[in-house]
Amino acid sequence: MPDDSPRLDYRAAGVDLDAADRAKKAIKALVASTHDRHTLSGMGSFGGMYAVPGGMNAPVLVSSADGVGTKLKVAFLSGRHDTVGADLVNHCVNDILVQGARPLFFMDYLATGDMDAGVVGQVVSGVARACRDNGCALLGGETAQMPDFYAPGEYDLAGFIVGIAERDALLDGSRTRAGDALVALASTGLHTNGYTLARRIVFDVLGLDADSPFPDSGGTVADTLLAVHRSYLASLTPELERGAVRALAHVTGGGIPGNLPRSLGAGLGARIDTASWQPPPVFGVLARAGGVAPEEMSRVFNMGVGMLVVVAPVDADGLVSRLRDRGEEAWIVGEVVRGSGVELV
Numbered sequence: 001m002p003d004d005s006p007r008l009d010y011r012a013a014g015v016d017l018d019a020a021d022r023a024k025k026a027i028k029a030l031v032a033s034t035h036d037r038h039t040l041s042g043m044g045s046f047g048g049m050y051a052v053p054g055g056m057n058a059p060v061l062v063s064s065a066d067g068v069g070t071k072l073k074v075a076f077l078s079g080r081h082d083t084v085g086a087d088l089v090n091h092c093v094n095d096i097l098v099q100g101a102r103p104l105f106f107m108d109y110l111a112t113g114d115m116d117a118g119v120v121g122q123v124v125s126g127v128a129r130a131c132r133d134n135g136c137a138l139l140g141g142e143t144a145q146m147p148d149f150y151a152p153g154e155y156d157l158a159g160f161i162v163g164i165a166e167r168d169a170l171l172d173g174s175r176t177r178a179g180d181a182l183v184a185l186a187s188t189g190l191h192t193n194g195y196t197l198a199r200r201i202v203f204d205v206l207g208l209d210a211d212s213p214f215p216d217s218g219g220t221v222a223d224t225l226l227a228v229h230r231s232y233l234a235s236l237t238p239e240l241e242r243g244a245v246r247a248l249a250h251v252t253g254g255g256i257p258g259n260l261p262r263s264l265g266a267g268l269g270a271r272i273d274t275a276s277w278q279p280p281p282v283f284g285v286l287a288r289a290g291g292v293a294p295e296e297m298s299r300v301f302n303m304g305v306g307m308l309v310v311v312a313p314v315d316a317d318g319l320v321s322r323l324r325d326r327g328e329e330a331w332i333v334g335e336v337v338r339g340s341g342v343e344l345v
Contacts, residue, residue, distance in 0.1 A: 014147030019115040023143060026121045030128040034138040038104070041140070048139035050105045050162075058167040062101035064092050067158040070195040071225070076154055077203075078210035078222035081119050084157060085126025086133075087192050090231040091252070092161035093134045094307065097233055098248035098263060100171040100240055101163035103136035108159045110143045113150030123157060134233050136161070173265040175246040180336040181316035182260075182270060185235070186329035187306030189227035189282055193253040194300045198225065201290035215289075216281040224282055232307045235326050239309070239319065247310035251302040257342040258299060260308055264336060271343045272334040279304040298344060310336060 010017055024043070031043045040049035052059065068084050068091075075084050085108070093103050108127050110120065120143060131138045141159075150156065190198060202208050202221060214224040239245050249256075249263040260270050283304065287297050297303065311319055316332050323330035337343075 014114075015145045016115055019117060020143065020145055023115055023117040023120040026117050027124040027128075030121075030124050031138050031140075034128050034131040034136070036135075036137055039137045039139065043140065045140065048105065048107060050137065050139055053104070053164065056164070056166055059164050060101075060167050060170060061104075062096045062099050062163045062165055062170075063161060064095040065158065065160045066091050066095065066192075067156065068192055070199060071190075071192050072155070072157060073199060074195070074210065074222060074225045078226065080222055080226055081122035082126050083226050083228050085123045085128070086130035087126070087229040088157055088159045089127055089130035089134060089136075089161075090229050091192050092159055093130075093136070093163075093231045093233050094250040095252075096161060096163040097236060098171060098250050098307075099165065100169050100245075100248075101165040102233070102237065103134055103161055103163040105137040105139040106131050106159055106161045107139055108141035108157065110141070110155060110157055111146050111150065112144070112155035113147050114152050115143075115145045116153075119155070123155070127159070130231070134231055136163075169240070169243075171245065171247050171263070173247055173263055176263075176265045176268055176310050176336055177246070177312075178268060178336055178338045179313060180246060180310050181313045181332055182272070182334040182336065183309040183311060183316055183319050183323070184277065184305045184331055184333035185232055185307040185309070185323065186277075187251070187280075187302045187304055188230045189224065189280065191229035191252065191302055191306060193302065195225070197290070197292070197300055198286055201286050201292075206289050214282070215285045217285075230306065235323060235328050236307070236309070239322070244311055244315045244319070245309055246312065249308040249310075251305050251308065253300075255297075255299045255301060255303065256305060256308070257344070260342050261340070263308075263310065267338060267340070269337050269339040269341045269343070270334055271337050271345060274344050276331055276333050277304060305333065308333070
């Protein structure tokens with residue numbers, strides 16, 4: 001090689017291994033703060049190890065994987081990265097909750113263009129906080145530096161969860177019956193779905209930026225759009241233990257029409273009384289500013305309903321009362337009917 005040839009190393013190519021080491025050291029304590037007595041490995045192991053809890057008759061492992069989607073774009077614009085990790089964990093917790101499972105451990109994947117230890121620390125702080133809140137261990141994960149894939153200041157975030165349930169307590173739709181009541185639990189805004197449309201309306205149509213006041217909200221655009229996708233585990237675990245819950249539906253992408261049928265038995269649909277609640281102002285702002293039709297709003301956004309509970313009609317009022325006692329905004333929103341699909345009336 002000629003003497004005047006360039007002397008390249010990994011950093012010159014775009015990957016800073018020293019920055020990656022600093023980022024990993026910064027999050028080590030966050031990861032450790034989520035560990036419990038079943039955690040058998042520490043950060044840095046090639047594989048995470050977790051002992052399956054005892055005391056169960058026929059345990060079934062339930063898993064799910066997801067991402068945060070283009071909500072991350074709002075984090076990039078605002079410079080606020082401490083909430084999207086909680087979004088990710090809570091979304092995954094809710095996904096396995098609908099099958100009757102409680103979480104055991106979580107693993108995350110963070111891929112970024114340039115390794116900023118401060119940003120990585122903020123993201124993982126949200127992941128760790130939500131893991132502690134949901135009683136699951138952050139068992140491990142991957143932090144990848146990929147400068148040719150992601151623009152400076154941008155990253156992607158995904159995660160994988162494993163939970164556990166007794167086989168005879170699994171929720172698979174087989175318990176649902178025509179005439180069952182549907183009880184709604186309120187969302188905390190958009191959660192993690194519909195952001196491609198929401199961003200187009202907020203930033204392009206309305207011409208707002210992250211620090212602008214969001215119409216009808218009392219907060220900024222960032223406050224409104226980064227509201228954390230909440231977990232329903234604490235409120236619904238006592239109801240699962242009572243054994244009265246016949247099905248659950250996590251209202252994510254596709255809205256109520258796209259998610260509720262996934263939890264119902266064959267030959268069953270649902271009728272939803274849209275007059276039974278008033279969607280939060282954020283949805284009205286998006287609908288008016290974007291000229292979005294009501295049917296499109298209902299299939300893109302959760303419209304203020306984050307979780308649906310299916311119970312026998314005789315149990316509905318008691319369920320609503322107990323949920324409200326736990327601080328939930330809950331109400332009877334409709335019923336299960338013979339047929340298919342969801343009718344919004």
